[in-house]
Amino acid sequence: MKETELQNTSETSKTEVQNLSAQDKARKHRKTAKAAISFIVMILLLVALFFAAVNIGSLKVSFPELLKGLFVEYNEDVATIYDLRFPRIVISMLAGAAIAVSGVLFQAVLKNPLADPGIIGISSGASFAAVLITAFAPQLYFFTPLVAFLGGVVAFFLVYFLSWKEGLSPLRIILTGVAVDAFFTGLSSAFNSMSGGNMSGVASIVEANITQKTWDDVTTMVPYVVAGLFLACLFIRECNLMSLEDKTVRSLGMNVNATRIVISLIAVLLASISTAIAGAVSFLGLIVPHIGRILVGSDHRALIPFSALSGACFFLLADTIGRTIAAPYEISAAIIMSVVGGPFFIILLRRSRK
Secondary structure, rough: OHHHHHHHHHHHHHHHHHHHHHHHHHHHHHHHHHHHHHHHHHHHHHHHHHHHHOOOOOOOHHHHHHHHHHOOOOHHHHHHHHHHHHHHHHHHHHHHHHHHHHHHHHHHHHOOOOOOOOOOOOHHHHHHHHHHHHOOOHHHHHHHHHHHHHHHHHHHHHHHHHOOOOOOOHHHHHHHHHHHHHHHHHHHHHHHHHOOOOOHHHHHHHOOOOOOOHHHHHHHHHHHHHHHHHHHHHOOOHHHHHEEEEEHHHHHOOOHHHHHHHHHHHHHHHHHHHHHHHOOOOOOOHHHHHHHHHHOOHHHHHHHHHHHHHHHHHHHHHHHHOOOOOOOOOHHHHHHHHHHHHHHHHHHHHOOOO
């Protein structure tokens, strides 16, 4: 009898383990399918939005006409669209991807779901540095991204050290970041006011206006953004480990402080480069990573590329809405993102347990 009972118990345990294993496999399959569908949908949305943005305005061309004008024979309308709209569209997508991935990295490093380069003052620090070089050394225009990066680094370390008090508190980081952001934003606005609004370069950075951007701006931006995104992908494993306790990460042989600084510098680079060309944009680096975690999960192998796609889509959508909602006047993408992101931030803050 006892042997029979033991056999029955053993068989029951095996069945339960098999059921749990089957459930885990089914759950993983559903997550993988959901992530794959999310990627496909986001790519399709970005492509559709790209062609919509190309055709929104006084000049309109069909898709065959666009391809023919770009690759086969000269078309005046296509040439005008190529010179005026394409740079703006490309900059929107590059800036959106850079800011979104920067937000992902900051949230991983600071272990703070509310971290965003715009909210914690990184973008305003980079913006102020870009304003300085634009106002006083316009001949060094092509070095603007590097100077903006230095400004972003200064802002980041200000926030980091001013927030440190026996550790980093998520709320303290946000409050310090808001103060640093206000400080640098005030300085940038002061320079813009002192110039009488006559310096278009300064005004475009302060107001995050990308109306007059050209292919030169695209050429300046591309290598930095590509390099930043590539570096972010190299640190995917480290970003995943950052979600663990520091003691646990150290036991795995990783230098936590050095890794945190390196990943932070990559995040600052991405945020600063986009700010130098497209201006300071808040909340994009906050909204996109949260949507990404819902759709593709918290694994940075999927989260980083999905956030890049989503960021490009969101920024382009905000810019397209901004130039059509009050035509012939324009509203900058930064204002659109602030209107949408403000309530989103409040909701996240109220849901936060800390």
